[in-house]
Amino acid sequence: MDKAKITFGTREDKKALEEHPVFAPKFDADGLIPAVAMDAETKEPLMLAYMNAESLQQTLALGEAVYFSRSRQEIWHKGATSGHVQKVKEIRTDCDQDAVILYVEQLGAGACHTGRTTCFYRVVDLEKGTHPTALSFTEADLSFDPNSVYGK
Amino acid sequence: MDKAKITFGTREDKKALEEHPVFAPKFDADGLIPAVAMDAETKEPLMLAYMNAESLQQTLALGEAVYFSRSRQEIWHKGATSGHVQKVKEIRTDCDQDAVILYVEQLGAGACHTGRTTCFYRVVDLEKGTHPTALSFTEADLSFDPNSVYGK
Numbered sequence: 001m002d003k004a005k006i007t008f009g010t011r012e013d014k015k016a017l018e019e020h021p022v023f024a025p026k027f028d029a030d031g032l033i034p035a036v037a038m039d040a041e042t043k044e045p046l047m048l049a050y051m052n053a054e055s056l057q058q059t060l061a062l063g064e065a066v067y068f069s070r071s072r073q074e075i076w077h078k079g080a081t082s083g084h085v086q087k088v089k090e091i092r093t094d095c096d097q098d099a100v101i102l103y104v105e106q107l108g109a110g111a112c113h114t115g116r117t118t119c120f121y122r123v124v125d126l127e128k129g130t131h132p133t134a135l136s137f138t139e140a141d142l143s144f145d146p147n148s149v150y151g152k
Numbered sequence: 153m154d155k156a157k158i159t160f161g162t163r164e165d166k167k168a169l170e171e172h173p174v175f176a177p178k179f180d181a182d183g184l185i186p187a188v189a190m191d192a193e194t195k196e197p198l199m200l201a202y203m204n205a206e207s208l209q210q211t212l213a214l215g216e217a218v219y220f221s222r223s224r225q226e227i228w229h230k231g232a233t234s235g236h237v238q239k240v241k242e243i244r245t246d247c248d249q250d251a252v253i254l255y256v257e258q259l260g261a262g263a264c265h266t267g268r269t270t271c272f273y274r275v276v277d278l279e280k281g282t283h284p285t286a287l288s289f290t291e292a293d294l295s296f297d298p299n300s301v302y303g304k
Contacts, residue, residue, distance in 0.1 A: 005281060005283055006283075006285060007283050007284045007285065008284050008285060009284040009285075018266050019266075020287075021274070021286050021287045021288065021289070022284055022285075022286060022287060023276055023277075023284060023285040023286065023287050024284070034186050034200060036188055036197070036200070038197070043195035043196075044195075045188070045190070045244070045253050047246065048186060048188070048246060048250075048251040060276070060278065060285065063278070088278070090275055090276075090278070091275065091276040091278065092197070092272040092273075092274060092275050092276070092290075093272065093274055093276065093287065094199065094200060094264075094271035094272050095264055095265065095266050095268075095271045095273070098200075099200040100276075101197050101272055112246075112247055113247065114170050114171075114247050116247075119246035119247045120244040120245065120246050120253055121244075121247070122173070122244060122245055123242055123243065123244050124175055124212070124242075124243040124244070124245065124252075125175075126212065126215070126240070126242070126243065129157060131157055131158075131159050132159045132160050132161040132174055132175060132176070133158060133159065133160060133161075133174075133175040133212065134173050134174060134175065135172075135173045135174060135175050135245065136173065137173070138244075
């Protein structure tokens with residue numbers, strides 16, 4: 001899409017937000033909406049990050065995921081440093097339009113800065129009753145060396 | 153797990169949060185963490201909601217999804233009204249532990265209060281370049297009558 005022309009609908013009543021075919025995303029008090037990136041092929045979740053209106057517009061214009069980094073307080077074109085760009089295949093929103101899901105093709109070795117294919121590489125131990133609650137690592141093993149990609 | 157015994161780890165340095173097998177979830181300034189529920193069978197996303205520490209502890213204790221309703225500002229045991237309980241099969245967290253994903257068995261007709269199987273029933277039109285940006289409805293059609301389940 002032409003970025004200059006990307007606009008969002010106005011948020012009217014609840015019924016309209018739920019049933020109208022108009023994208024009217026809700027940005028919170030900090031101007032952000034949560035965005036979950038999932039692998040378009042495997043349906044595995046890759047990461048959860050946030051977008052502001054500008055980064056969502058850039059995502060639509062570029063066809064690549066652009067987030068807003070809360071820690072750095074800046075627009076964050078995923079993959080700009082690492083080459084691990086996320087090509088957007090589909091974007092969904094939910095009933096009240098306060099969340100988005102991106103189905104992406106993850107380029108490069110993985111989505112996570114720890115060197116893994118996904119950020120969701122740990123599972124909560126539901127049965128063990130450990131204190132504090134324990135995590136187990138999944139098979140989403142190190143797929144690249146983060147230092148060689150991101151530097152120290 | 154025994155709810156009385158459910159505790160979370162303390163959030164230490166970044167490396168520990170990423171690499172230690174201890175669940176130390178980050179709750180934001182409002183005491184909340186985003187939680188994405190996905191169908192354990194189909195891997196389709198069902199909804200994105202929020203949990204506070206208490207609702208996360210209840211989720212672990214019950215084995216059913218318990219959220220915190222931001223609009224009502226109260227603990228929200230999903231399905232308490234509708235019968236559409238979410239049986240928790242797996243919970244994952246991400247590298248910095250500020251998000252969780254729940255793989256659930258969705259009981260009843262669907263997750264969404266609009267009467268659909270999923271809240272993510274609309275897709276952003278990436279190609280059309282409409283102003284404002286348009287949404288298309290997916291095949292996640294009405295699977296139940298919300299009025300008969302939730303009342304008016």
